[in-house]
Amino acid sequence: MTNDRNSSIRWALVTGATRGIGLALARGLAHRGYGLILVARSEEGLQQAAHQLRKEGAVAVEYTPIDLAASGAAERLHRLYGEWLVDVVVNNAGTFVYRDLVECNGGRVAHIVGLHIVATTELCRLFGASMARRGKGFILNMSSYAAWVSMGGLGLYGATKSYVERMSYSLRDELRESGVSVTVALPAGVATDLYGLPDVWQRRGVRLGVLMTPERVAERCLEGMFRGRRRVVPGLMNRVMRPIASHLPTWVRRVLRNKTVGFQK
Template sequence: MNAQQRPTPLALVTGASSGIGYQYARLLAEKGYDLLLVSNEELRIAEVARELRRQFGVRADGLCRDLSLADAADSLFEYTRQQGFEVEVLVNNAGVFFFDDLTETDSRRIERMIGLHVQTVTMLCRYFGAAMKARGKGYILNMSSMSAGMPFPGISVYAATKSYLKQFSKAIHNELYDYGVRVTAVCPGAVATDLYNLSGHYQRLGLRLGILMRPERLARKGLRALFAGRRCVTPGAVNHLFMPLAALVPSRLIRLIKRRAKFYRYGR
């Protein structure tokens, strides 16, 4: 980079090829941000970048990376440094989901989830947070989940990683606040995306019943909370009603429901 050139302020969105991440990218482009969009779907992320460039007239680069790898954060931060990018907004949205008992889950799936949700997000916040702190301005949004407070069977690893993200984000919010950096944890309930492998029919049904939230609505609420400097937000009135009830469910009842579900699923 030429010494006379100024770094380009932009928003970095992970998991931007579809779902919530795609909506974050669209809204940030609408606000005039240049974009660095990261996903492990090479063709799709390039297509999204082209679409947003054409529609909003911003710079949008698509980058294919597997963010579950141990050195993913180091590699991504070094890439932005070499390109002369100045990341003003970091949206850590990339995530995976599976539903199964811990002892029945392939260890590689567990390692991938922990790497993606915990290791990479932590180190991206470390690297980009330090750069934002030095400049005196920046925004970091981390996608947690309402499940962070729900230690239910089948989502033990997912809920634990989302709980980590929630507490981690709240802590660094206070660490960085006095330096002009805002950190927000977004903790949604179920969202109408392909993350849970729900068919289109069940997604539409969930939306009609108010169980699922549209990804564009969630992204709008998440960014509004981020730019308002909120530490943590749980979008959706239904979720605020459900969370206290979920915390009251006794373990005995949870185990009973699990046994019944397993019986109907496997016939034993």
């Protein structure tokens, strides 16, 4: 890894940047002139993403393979990059679980809590403090529409994403005077590998309008973040449906659950 920290490059750290929404966010940030620090578990995935983004003209791309669900992961990243001019932090890495809580093993619970809650909080705390000292910066935290839907099987995923939403609002208030802006994104269905949907279903979902492309979602998120918005919900229909989604009657939640329970990754 080359050390460009003393150069004039403005850096954006993006977690979960090897594919899906994270790769699209990294691409959008590269187009805006940021050097990229890519983070995910797979070294091969990171190498490929870095190669692709460099070919497309990114000013600089660095990467670190790390399991963000592991204890101390955020501190390790901050030790590596805390002194760099990191102006943007995107907490995007995530994993999906659609399973009743009592059917999940302890390892899975610890993993999702470690990734969505602990790593996101710690990266916000550590990089947020560095940005506040410099008097500028942007943090984008990836929550989900599922934060608003209380349904059997979604407890763990939805509740950890609710945490990300609430924590982001508080952090935004806390950092308001410091010049650091915090935005939370709550996309609904996006055509990525998160749910294990085959490509053909992803394409069909986009054609039918039930899924958005990761590129469109990433662009809406970046526009919102750079405008200093508190919250971004990509897609007009998703914004219209939001009050309904949070107050689904029990019978609708049951039907939904019964129709979708077979879709387990």
